[in-house]
Amino acid sequence: MIAFDTNLLVYAHREGVAQHSAARRAIERASKDGRGCGVALPAVAEFWSVVTHPANIGGPASAQEALGFLIMLTVDVGATVWMPREGFWARLMRSAADLGIKGSAIYDLQIALVAFENGASEIWTHDRNFTRVPGLRVHDPL
Numbered sequence: 001m002i003a004f005d006t007n008l009l010v011y012a013h014r015e016g017v018a019q020h021s022a023a024r025r026a027i028e029r030a031s032k033d034g035r036g037c038g039v040a041l042p043a044v045a046e047f048w049s050v051v052t053h054p055a056n057i058g059g060p061a062s063a064q065e066a067l068g069f070l071i072m073l074t075v076d077v078g079a080t081v082w083m084p085r086e087g088f089w090a091r092l093m094r095s096a097a098d099l100g101i102k103g104s105a106i107y108d109l110q111i112a113l114v115a116f117e118n119g120a121s122e123i124w125t126h127d128r129n130f131t132r133v134p135g136l137r138v139h140d141p142l
Helices: 006-013 020-032 041-051 063-076 088-099 105-117
Strands: 002-004 037-040 080-082 122-124 137-139
Touching: 002 006, 002 020, 002 105, 006 020, 006 041, 006 063, 020 037, 037 041, 037 105, 041 063, 041 080, 041 105, 080 105, 088 105, 105 122
Parallel strands: 002 037, 002 122, 037 080, 122 137
Antiparallel strands: none
């Protein structure tokens, strides 16, 4: 299965960014991939935080605009929203220690682990420094 990272969602949502069209096309490609696609709940929350932030260049998205995009992603695209599994916090902390995760890389790790534990084999992101998790291929579709 294909997982979407937050930045791909933000680019697909924000019409004013240079990556908008490419991100939309990537999500469309993923929707037609027989493996299926989804997004980890932490990426959904991070998406909301970014697009509705008051200091957003071009202005923040309204709650209705952000929600509309997420509904499109789940209904029209067919993406599943993946939830952390029981005992997730302990696996997250163990993985963070084992991988030497520091600082804000913990956010990538939680997205990657939730996706991986829900069956994702790769994550699509435009972040060349995205935290690597064994068993989850990182792919830049842009």
